[in-house]
Amino acid sequence: MDRNLQIDARVQETCFHGRHINPQIFAGLTSADGWTLEQYEARGGYQALKRVLLGADGKPPMTPEEVIAEVKASGLRGRGGAGFPTGLKWSFMPRQFPGQKYLVCNSDEGEPGTFKDRDILRYNPHIVIEGMTIAAYAMGISAGYNYIHGEIFRIYERFEEALAQARAAGYLGDRILGTDFSFNLNAHHGFGAYICGEETALLDSLEGRRGHPRLKPPFPAVQGLYARPTVINNVETIASLPGILARGAEWYSAMGTERSKGHGIFSVSGHVVRPGQFEAPFGITMRELIELAGGIRPGHRLKFWVPGGSSTPIFGPEELDVPLDYESVGEAGSMLGTRALQVFDETVSVVRVVARWTEFYQHESCGKCTPCREGTYWMRQIMLRLEAGRGLPGDVEKLEDIASNIAGRSFCALGDASATPVLTGIKRFRGEFEAGYTSAAHELFPYGASAIVESAR
Secondary structure, three states: OOHHHHHHHHHHHHOOOOOOOOOOOOOOOOOOOOOOHHHHHHOOOOHHHHHHHHOOOOOOOOOHHHHHHHHHHHOOEOOOOOOOEHHHHHHOOOOOOOOOOEEEEEEOOOOOOOOHHHHHHHHOHHHHHHHHHHHHHHHOOOEEEEEEOOOOHHHHHHHHHHHHHHHHOOOOEOOHHHOOOOEEEEEEEOOOOHHHHOHHHHHHHHOOOOOOOOOOOOOOOOOOHHHOOEEEEEHHHHHHHHHHHHHOHHHHHOOEOOOOEOEEEEEEEEOEOOOEEEEEEOOOEHHHHHHHOOOEOOOOOEEEEEOOOOOOOOEOHHHOOOEOOHHHHHHOOOOOOOOEEEEEEOOOOHHHHHHHHHHHHHHHOOOOOHHHHHHHHHHHHHHHHHHOOOOOOOHHHHHHHHHHHHOOOOOOOHHHHHHHHHHHHHHHHHHHHHHOOOOOHHHHOOHHHHOOOHHHO
16 A cells, blocks of 8 residues: 555544544544645635635724734634743734734644644645734734744645645735735745754744754844744644634634633544544543543553653643643643643553653754753663663662753753653652663563554564
């Protein structure tokens, strides 16, 4: 079978399974071929843009100020992990700035366990194009870029195809839908480095330089791409806009919780029967998501999980009923992050998992900050020793010390991200780490027992 067909078959199970709750981004999508302009328009696509630029139901076109007010009223927060109010972020853009301004979509998805953005881009790219066009109109921007992760080649090609379709139909380019508003949007194939997901490193990469975080202030809204005012939004944030502008802020804010409005896409992977994407209102619990995913694989029990990817503090079975919204997860001691919910059963070595994450962060560190560059290197060495059962006396305490000295001492959040799994892993499973002084992880937790794919056992 063709490899791309195999990929689409898997997505059919993980993305178009019909188990979403009140979906908006995945609404009406039933197969991998629903990405075209014709299919998108059949699902009501570009109606929000028409409402904004041309008016609808006897109402006149919306002013940019009205669009921003609608987004503010919806309660939409940034879906890239930070959770900053989107409408408020837009209001920082100096609309009367006498020169070029930019809108950038951050599609550099690299967090281990996160795969929602690439599915949106591949299977519903026009919702991102429509959302970016609406956002650009609201902020008086005429030029934009979608910075796409450098390792997802076919998705970049798909987005380029969607851009060509939108331009041909008059949804992009000069005088969109016959109005005075023009917006030129281009895709940019990224470098492929995790660090470029940090917004200022992304801007450096977009400018053709090595991706390094910038010192803030100045913030991108003041001095961003090419030293011009720039707003950067995540894929899912952008994809939420057409629904809000088509159905109204009240519809959107009625979902979710009091302070975490609307819905989000939760990427559930690991030791569940049917892993996948689940679009649901904020406030859903992990217990409910695991049920949607078919439960923990038969004959096993949950050991630990992470609510927002490898960079967020580890949770255990006792947190299964914590509402998955920004505030509740924070109060419970972790972060919602990118909603990469990785599930591990009792066959998994915590030391092995944390070692893989530590290797990832050491490899992806840009090297700019000494605590991050040197700290991730030494954490990796110690984690590999413990995994192999060759830990030295005091290694666990040394790990705690190094991780504590990395956290809060780097330009961007990568340093904190690398320290978090180490510190929370030791806090919750110290005995397993100390077992690494004498016993290898593969002896205590055989590889085959935790393998999901039958052929790996």
